[in-house]
Amino acid sequence: MAIEGAATGAYRAKDYRADIERRYHVGIVIGPELSAWVVRDTQNMHVAALAWAMERQALGHADLPQHPRSVTFVALPEWSTLVPDGALEPGTAVDHLTLVHGKLPSQVVREEPVQPLGAQCLYVNESTYERLVLDRYPIARSLPLQGVLVHGARTRSMQGPTLLMHRGGERLDIAIADKGNLLLSSSYPARTAEDVLYFCLMATERVGCDPKQIAIRLGGTHLTTTDRELLGRYFVDTASAVPTAITGTMPANVEVDRWLAAFDQIACVS
Numbered sequence: 527m528a529i530e531g532a533a534t535g536a537y538r539a540k541d542y543r544a545d546i547e548r549r550y551h552v553g554i555v556i557g558p559e560l561s562a563w564v565v566r567d568t569q570n571m572h573v574a575a576l577a578w579a580m581e582r583q584a585l586g587h588a589d590l591p592q593h594p595r596s597v598t599f600v601a602l603p604e605w606s607t608l609v610p611d612g613a614l615e616p617g618t619a620v621d622h623l624t625l626v627h628g629k630l631p632s633q634v635v636r637e638e639p640v641q642p643l644g645a646q647c648l649y650v651n652e653s654t655y656e657r658l659v660l661d662r663y664p665i666a667r668s669l670p671l672q673g674v675l676v677h678g679a680r681t682r683s684m685q686g687p688t689l690l691m692h693r694g695g696e697r698l699d700i701a702i703a704d705k706g707n708l709l710l711s712s713s714y715p716a717r718t719a720e721d722v723l724y725f726c727l728m729a730t731e732r733v734g735c736d737p738k739q740i741a742i743r744l745g746g747t748h749l750t751t752t753d754r755e756l757l758g759r760y761f762v763d764t765a766s767a768v769p770t771a772i773t774g775t776m777p778a779n780v781e782v783d784r785w786l787a788a789f790d791q792i793a794c795v796s
Contacts, residue, residue: 527695527717529559529580530750536577537776538589547593550574552663553791554585556655557602559695560747561585564788568595571792576776578785582655585662597666598791599659602694602747605630606649606672608640608711619648638673642680643708647673669794671699671787676711678767678790679703682743687735689726690767692786693746693753698722700729702740709733719752723760743767745786 542565554563562578563585577587607626614622619635630650638647649670659666671692679690679701687704698716702709710733714725730740737760744754745767758764766783767790776782782789 527748529695529748534577534579534583535780536575536587536589537573537780538575539572542574542589544575544589544591546591548595550591550594551792551795552591552594552597552666553788554597554599554659554666555602555747555785555787556582556585556599556659557694557747558652558655562747562785562788563587563590564785564791565589565591565594566792573776573789576780576782576785582658585658590662594663594665596795597659597663598669598795599656599666600669600671600674600787600791601651601655601659602671602787603697604649604651604671606647606670606713608643608645608647608672608676610643610645612644614646614648623648623650636668636670638670640673640676642706643676647676649673669791672701672711672713674787674790674794675699675701676703676708677793678786679711680706680708681793682741682767683707686741687733687739688741688743689730690743691722691726691745693722693744693749695748698725698746700725702729702733702735719750719756722753723756726757727760738762741765745783747784747787749781749784 551566561584565575575589605627647670680703683703692699698714701711742761742764768782
């Protein structure tokens with residue numbers, strides 16, 4: 527699936543300086559078609575800079591901090607699942623992932639605790655993209671997209687049921703929560719806007735919610751105008767997953783919700 531919109535772009539705050547040491551957090555998302563990063567000022571959590579490009583090119587951008595305080599990244603594609611702590615016995619991580627996804631691209635399984643749930647997010651991804659990030663930032667820590675979305679859905683759901691979606695090239699990741707309680711976390715094959723709508727409706731029905739009563743928060747590297755419009759016809763409350771309170775000073779044509787996976791990583795950093 528082709529990526530809609532500009533192939534490259536960038537933003538920087540007027541007072542941003544990439545040479546300031548140990549002040550910024552960098553959140554990176556990278557995959558076979560694209561790369562993007564978001565720099566957050568750890569003193570006030572403001573977005574200091576943002577850039578995206580095709581393939582790995584964003585990692586060479588001049589505005590990347592030279593010596594950041596912390597770096598995290600999501601490498602796509604990802605094969606992942608949530609497993610309760612009590613069900614995860616030593617040596618069974620591969621078995622859990624194979625049961626969900628079948629054949630895996632590698633047998634190196636990472637575990638990321640999702641502490642409020644008492645669970646582990648098990649995941650594997652292509653090592654190529656991980657190496658690209660670590661070559662640039664040896665201190666970088668890998669995060670699972672599913673874990674990032676679970677945290678994001680929970681924090682956005684304090685006013686009521688919320689579906690947080692990440693639209694990839696051939697996959698839709700969904701997390702649904704209500705008042706901080708996770709109701710669903712799953713992935714679905716999705717290549718068209720109709721696929722996205724179908725699985726959002728199916729996930730909503732599965733947790734017993736009404737399309738008129740659930741908030742849909744949109745994001746993802748391959749999110750399209752058609753996705754937005756079609757979901758808006760069936761769900762009453764649809765909006766960007768990245769609120770304007772974070773991005774209010776950015777140009778209106780910067781579709782920041784595409785880089786949701788980079789924006790939300792800061793919440794996973796202790």
